[in-house]
Amino acid sequence: MLITEYRLDLVIQALRAILPMAHPADTTLRYFFKNERIGSNERELVAETVFGVLRHRLLLEHCCAGNATPRRLALAHLFRFGGYNLRELEPVLKRDEKEWLATVKGVNIEELPLAVQAELPEWLVEKMRISYSDADILTIGLAMPQGAPLDIRVNTLLAKRDEVLQQLHEKNIEASATPYSPIGIRLREKIPLNRDALFTEGKVEVQDEGSQLLGFLLAPKRNDMVVDFCAGAGGKTLMLSALMNSQGRLYAMDVSEKRLANLKPRLKRSGASNIQPMLISHENDIKVKRLAGKIDRVLVDAPCSGLGTLRRNPDLKFRQSPGSIEELTQKQAAILASASRLLKKGGRLVYATCSFLPEENQLVVQAFLNEHPEFVLRTASQILQQQKIALDTGDYLELRPHLHSTDGFFAAVLERV
Secondary structure: OOOHHHHHHHHHHHHHHOOOOOOOOOHHHHHHHHHHOHHHHHHHHHHHHHOOOOOOOOHHHHHOOOOHHHHHHHHHHHHHOOOHHHHHHHHOOOOOHHHHHHOOOOHHHOOOOHHHHHOOHHHHHHHHOOOOOHHHHHHHHHHOOOOOOOOEEOOOOOOOHHHHHHHHHHOOEEEOOOOOOOEEEEEEOOOOOOHHHHHOOEEEEEEOOOHHHHHHHHHOOOOEEEOOOOOOOHHHHHHHHHHHHOOEEEEEEEEOOHHHHHHHHHHHHHOOOOEEEEEEOOOOHHHHHHHHOOOEEEEEEEEOOOOOHOOOOOHHHHHHHHHHHHHHHHHHHHHHHHHOEEEEEEEEEEEEEOOHHHHHOOOHHHHHHHHHOEEEEOHHHHHHOOOOOOOOOOOOOEEOOHHHHHEEEEEEEEEEO
């Protein structure tokens, strides 16, 4: 697409709105598009460039040599990553920019500090160094700027995976079965799925394969009493209902009325009839206490830094900080302790995050086990094996984009003995 002054200006305005990081990038961009009313070509250029800048911000700032204005970041991205050459950009360049831009491609990334190479903030690299080698940090970091595929989950209450694959192929949509989840499908291209009959009829839901595996770790039985403790908009709740064949009872708990409201249309589409949405004010709400010791299975998909989702949300690495991680770990510990009281003897709890930081993961679980001798850790890979899923990441489920083509996920299976 031709870069005109008008198009470049739109990109710069969008970056000005997003770079202060006051709100999630996708939310800010949505408001920007609402206000600007621009054509689809321009929207595509703005979105691609903005998210490209966020993915490669640390390198681009280095290329801007202390003058990282939204304009320079946009130009450096278009030139180094956007596929534009100097001749194509020349009509929109100011007097001194051509000379500077010519140096941008020549920056040798291998000579730069690890944080810049890995496109991860310095504080995050320091935290990761406690558990990861520099080579691992670099590998994880380099996997994050790669775009994420679109994974969908087949709603087994209404369809079978083979049927859905067949229907997608008939529509010339490139799709394949996910390698681990027996009910997942990976789409090669991102398509507007919400207009497709498969979606409107409730046969599929968008859900990353890693997230689907949490349901198989929890493995609820048909007539179980189950709690999805941090249900959000209910993607995992709907999957658990399908695994239970819509029998038993499934409580979808959350502190956000808005998120639970988003579950309602999905619930209607899904054909599930065993789900009871439950608004709670905090993890020690009286509604939670009433169910203590009565529940067979509890899923705790805890509020976390979201750093495992950087392929989709590259702004998160600039919106989190050491302080916010510390706050989150305290919240995670409190939620896990509270959710664990729901379980009856022999009951199972799955604690999960979409983060690769040990302090949100292993350290939270280990501290919990130290304080709660009535719980034991079960080996995640053995439980997956029982579900005929051949994936061995050891005691815990640990997923990485570069190894498993999923978001970065962590899960621990705890059992009350």
